[in-house]
Every structure is written in C-alpha cells, then in structure tokens.
Amino acid sequence: MYLFINLFGDILCLITGYLFYKIECCFLSPREGKLIFLLNWIFLSVAATIVIYPRDPFNITFALVSLMIANTLFFKGKWVVRISAVTVLYPMAMALNNLYMDIGTKLYFYLLPEAPGYVNDICACFSYSLVVLFWYLFYYLQKDFLKKIYQIFDRKAWFMINVICAASFAAVLSCTFFAPAPTYYVWPALIACIVTNIGCIRLAGSYLVDGIYADMERKNLQMEQNYYQELEQNQKQIRKLRHDLNNHLTVVGKLFEEGQREEAKEYFEKLSSQVLTSTRIFCKNSVVNAVLNSKYDKISEEKIDSFFNIGIDGILIIDDISLCTIFANTLDNAIEACLKIDNYDLRWISVKARYTENGYFSYEIKNSKCNEVKVHKNRFITDKADPESHGIGISSVKEIVERYDGTIDISYTDDEFKVLILIG
Numbered sequence: 412m413y414l415f416i417n418l419f420g421d422i423l424c425l426i427t428g429y430l431f432y433k434i435e436c437c438f439l440s441p442r443e444g445k446l447i448f449l450l451n452w453i454f455l456s457v458a459a460t461i462v463i464y465p466r467d468p469f470n471i472t473f474a475l476v477s478l479m480i481a482n483t484l485f486f487k488g489k490w491v492v493r494i495s496a497v498t499v500l501y502p503m504a505m506a507l508n509n510l511y512m513d514i515g516t517k518l519y520f521y522l523l524p525e526a527p528g529y530v531n532d533i534c535a536c537f538s539y540s541l542v543v544l545f546w547y548l549f550y551y552l553q554k555d556f557l558k559k560i561y562q563i564f565d566r567k568a569w570f571m572i573n574v575i576c577a578a579s580f581a582a583v584l585s586c587t588f589f590a591p592a593p594t595y596y597v598w599p600a601l602i603a604c605i606v607t608n609i610g611c612i613r614l615a616g617s618y619l620v621d622g623i624y625a626d627m628e629r630k631n632l633q634m635e636q637n638y639y640q641e642l643e644q645n646q647k648q649i650r651k652l653r654h655d656l657n658n659h660l661t662v663v664g665k666l667f668e669e670g671q672r673e674e675a676k677e678y679f680e681k682l683s684s685q686v687l688t689s690t691r692i693f694c695k696n697s698v699v700n701a702v703l704n705s706k707y708d709k710i711s712e713e714k715i716d717s718f719f720n721i722g723i724d725g726i727l728i729i730d731d732i733s734l735c736t737i738f739a740n741t742l743d744n745a746i747e748a749c750l751k752i753d754n755y756d757l758r759w760i761s762v763k764a765r766y767t768e769n770g771y772f773s774y775e776i777k778n779s780k781c782n783e784v785k786v787h788k789n790r791f792i793t794d795k796a797d798p799e800s801h802g803i804g805i806s807s808v809k810e811i812v813e814r815y816d817g818t819i820d821i822s823y824t825d826d827e828f829k830v831l832i833l834i835g
Contacts, residue, residue: 416532423539428456430546431500437557438496439486440816451485454478458501459546463509465590465597471505471583489813491569492561499572502579503549503608506601509587511542513594553612560615565810568615575611579604694764695724698731699738706742715749716759723766729834733811737774738764740808741830745778748828752781757826771835772817780828808832 432441432455441451458478461470478501482493515538523530564572583604586597659678666675693703703719710717723734742762749758760778767773805821808830812819817834 416536420532420536420539423536423543424456424460425452427459427543427546428452430543430550431455431459431504434500434546434550434554434557435482435486435496437554438492438499438561439482439488442485442487447485451481454481454485459504460542461508462512463505463587465509465513465587465594468588471587474505475501487816489566489569491566491573495569495572495576498576498580499608499612502576502583502604505583505587506579506604507542507545509583510598510601511538514598517595549609553609556612556615560612561814564615572611572615576608579607693719694721696731696734699723699734702735702739702742706739706746709746710760713746713750714755714758715746718759718761720763723764723772725766728770729772729811729815733815736811737808737832738762740805741774741776744805745776745828748778748780748782752779757781767835769835771833773834774832775829777827777829779826780823781826784823784828805830 429452432452435441435455441448454477458474458481461474461477463471463474475497478497482496486493486496515535519526519531519534523534560568560572582600586600586604590597663675663679666672666678691704691707693700693707699721703721707717707719742760745760749760752758757779761776763773763775765771765773809819812832812834815834817832819833820831822829822831
C-alpha cells in the first residue's frame with residue numbers, strides 16, 4: 412500500500428517536471444539528445460516539485476540552483492530569455508509549493524489529527540494532484556501567449572518582463588525566509604506572486620504583443636498599398652508608351668535617316684529607361700517584393716550592377732515582417748558599401764534566397780566594398796554620421812536569426828562583404 416502510494420506520488424512529480432519542461436520550451440529551445448532531455452527532465456522536476464517549508468532557506472535555494480542549471484546547460488537561447496524563464500516560473504512554483512505544503516499540513520492536522528500514516532500519504536497525493544492540474548492548465552492556457560512573446564519580444568521587452576517579475580521573485584523569497592509564526596499571514600502574498608506573474612504573461616502576450624502585431628500589420632498594409640500604387644502607375648506609364656510608340660519610332664527613324672546616330676542612341680536609351688518599369692516580380696510575396704523593388708530602384712539609380720535570384724514562394728517558417736527586416740537591412744548595408752566606391756564598374760550586389768520543400772530558408776547577399784570593416788564588441792560599426800545607428804541593421808538581423816534558431820555567418824575580404832543565413 413505504502414509502495415503504491417509513493418510510486419503514484421513520484422509519477423505525479425515526473426508529470427509536473429515534464430509540464431514544466433513543456434512550458435520552458437515555449438521560452439527556449441532545448442538542446443538535442445536523449446541524455447540531455449533526461450537530465451533536463453530530472454533537474455526541472457526537482458525545481459518544480461521540491462517541498463518548501465516556511466523559514467527553510469535550503470530547499471528554495473536548491474530549487475533555484477536546479478532551475479538555473481537546467482536553463483544554462485540544457486536549453487539554447489538568449490541569456491535575457493533564460494533569466495526571464497526563471498523570474499517568471501520560479502516564483503510561481505515556489506509560491507505554489509509553499510501554499511500546498513503549508514495549507515495541506517494545517518488542514519490535515521485540523522481535520523484528521525489522529526489518522527494513520529497512509530492516510531497522510533493519500534491526502535498528500537490527492538492535494539498534489541491539484542498542483543499538477545494547475546501546471547497543466549497553465550501550460551494549456553498560456554502556451555500560445557508564451558510563444559507569441561518569444562517570437563516578437565526583443566531584449567528590451569524581455570528586460571521589462573524581468574523587472575516586473577523581480578517583485579514576485581523577491582516576495583516569494585522573503586515570505587519563505589522570514590515567514591511569521593502564524594504562516595497564514597503570508598498566504599495572500601504568495602497567491603499575489605502567482606497571480607502577478609500570470610497577469611504579466613497575459614498582459615505581455617495579449618495587449619503588448621497584439622499592439623506590436625497591429626503596428627507591424629499597419630506597416631505591412633502600407634507597404635502593400637505603396638506597392639500596388641506603384642504598380643498601377645507603371646501600368647499607366649506602359650499604356651501611355653504604347654499609345655505614343657509610333658511617334659517615338661518615327662523620331663528614332665528620322666534621326667537615323669539624317670545620320671544623327673548618337674542623338675538616336677541617346678533618345679532610344681531614354682525611351683528604354685521609361686519602358687523598363689520600376690516594379691518587377693522578384694517573388695510572389697507582395698510585401699517582400701515591394702521591399703526588393705524599392706531597393707532595386709535605389710541600386711539602379713546609383714549604377715550598381717545587381718543580380719537577384721529569389722525563390723521563397725510559399726515560405727511558412729518566417730513571418731513577412733522578419734523577412735522584410737532581413738532583406739531591407741542587408742540590402743541597405745550593401746548599397747551603403749557600394750556607394751563608397753568611386754568606380755561605377757566595381758559596384759555590384761548579388762542576392763540569393765531559397766526556401767526548400769523540407770522547410771529550410773537560405774539567404775546569401777554579397778557586395779563589393781572598399782571601406783575598412785570595423786567591429787566593436789561583436790558589433791559592426793558603419794561610417795554613418797549618426798552614432799546611434801551603428802550596427803543596428805546587422806544586430807536586428809542577428810536577433811531574428813537567433814529567434815528562429817538559425818545561423819548567420821558574416822565574412823569579408825578587402826573588396827567583398829558576404830552575409831549567409833540558414834534557418835530551418
């Protein structure tokens with residue numbers, strides 16, 4: 412009987428640890444390997460299920476160490492996100508375990524003061540089932556919010572999450588270390604820690620992320636609107652050129668008849684520049700296509716030789732805003748580098764992008780350069796007059812690649828700069 416009850420209790424602890432693992436996977440990417448997964452499961456089970464007694468600093472400190480080891484060794488991701496996983500989940504787990512142990516003990520001795528020991532074990536398993544239920548509901552109800560936060564938030568946003576949840580972190584430690592003699596005095600504070608962190612996630616995952624998404628959608632729609640307006644203008648221009656084509660051909664023919672070949676050539680070049688519309692179909696993604704058209708116009712104006720090979724139709728793993736950021740920032744940097752080259756014949760940019768059927772996105776951009784590449788604290792420094800803009804473009808691209816667990820390789824020589832991105 413005792414063996415069965417203890418085995419059931421151990422199973423509940425492992426289930427809690429697994430739910431804790433699934434919740435952390437919404438923040439972070441786990442490292443691969445069966446042994447790593449097993450060790451991760453064990454450490455998270457210890458952190459999530461350890462018994463917390465009032466005025467006992469050992470267990471609550473041991474749980475913190477276990478959680479930090481798991482986040483450091485068995486997960487990948489930014490350090491600020493790893494810290495956020497601790498500041499959000501740790502106060503909730505410790506407050507919940509503290510309440511479970513303190514309230515359960517008081518109720519048991521009040522209702523069943525003379526019951527045999529196995530009754531205590533049964534009551535403990537039953538009450539701990541409520542803890543398991545809490546974590547299941549938390550994962551089921553919050554996973555979408557956590558994933559949205561992970562995809563959208565930058566370092567500053569994660570820092571704000573840490574600042575907000577630091578109050579709960581400090582409160583749960585104080586309520587455990589310095590619990591008063593009637594320990595039920597700290598129950599409201601412990602409940603407040605749980606509610607505060609849940610509210611923080613809901614606020615961040617709903618209002619803040621939705622606000623960011625709404626802003627992105629507005630920019631997205633504006634870019635599409637500009638694209639279609641430009642397309643309509645070009646269509647009008649084509650119709651006008653077709654209408655006037657006979658007149659243009661007559662002028663060119665007349666110039667050739669009169670032997671004015673240079674004038675005819677110049678007139679024909681001007682006519683060709685008008686026929687070549689500024690809107691081209693690089694890919695079926697209208698937003699990305701608008702970005703590429705905008706940059707291509709700039710490239711053409713500055714007499715930069717260019718090569719575009721884009722095949723990202725039907726891409727699913729990266730959102731349009733992230734794609735636009737990657738293309739726009741790297742192209743801006745490439746154009747900026749080419750403009751520093753006085754010889755037009757040496758200006759060139761090459762862009763290749765592919766999305767394969769098995770879900771891999773590859774992006775390569777190369778450009779000519781003549782300026783010295785400067786790197787400070789792992790950040791690329793440009794020659795722009797505004798010091799605040801130094802390296803922001805590449806940093807934004809790196810953050811996106813890291814968010815999607817991809818890799819970015821930046822290499823350069825004296826006359827070439829290359830960025831290679833792989834996500835999948």
